[in-house]
Amino acid sequence: MSKDVEREVLKMYDGSRPNEDDLFETSNVNHIAWSMAVFFAGLSIWLAIALVNAENQRYALMTNKCPDPLFKGGIDKGCLVTVHSRDHWWEHLWYGITHVTGKPEHTERYPSRR
Numbered sequence: 001m002s003k004d005v006e007r008e009v010l011k012m013y014d015g016s017r018p019n020e021d022d023l024f025e026t027s028n029v030n031h032i033a034w035s036m037a038v039f040f041a042g043l044s045i046w047l048a049i050a051l052v053n054a055e056n057q058r059y060a061l062m063t064n065k066c067p068d069p070l071f072k073g074g075i076d077k078g079c080l081v082t083v084h085s086r087d088h089w090w091e092h093l094w095y096g097i098t099h100v101t102g103k104p105e106h107t108e109r110y111p112s113r114r
Contacts, residue, residue: 056084
């Protein structure tokens with residue numbers, strides 16, 4: 001009789017047993033995809049910073065904001081590192097993104113012979 005009582009008690013508490021299939025937690029997050037997304041976001045930020053610096057120096061050279069005080073026609077390279085040629089950094093970024101192609105100097109490969 002005691003075995004029947006024991007079976008009844010085990011049947012009552014059968015639902016409280018741990019599910020051994022989910023005993024070890026598994027992650028459903030795709031870590032490679034998130035790692036690549038973070039990497040490419042960092043890469044795009046780094047490239048944007050490089051574009052802002054390059055456009056800042058290009059515009060400073062174009063407007064002659066860093067002339068060399070000793071040599072006429074020279075460039076002060078120390079000034080190019082610290083110059084702020086436009087008011088805000090986003091102006092450099094916007095100009096660098098919107099002006100991708102340069103202006104060609106020659107429209108024809110060879111000048112026409114007459």
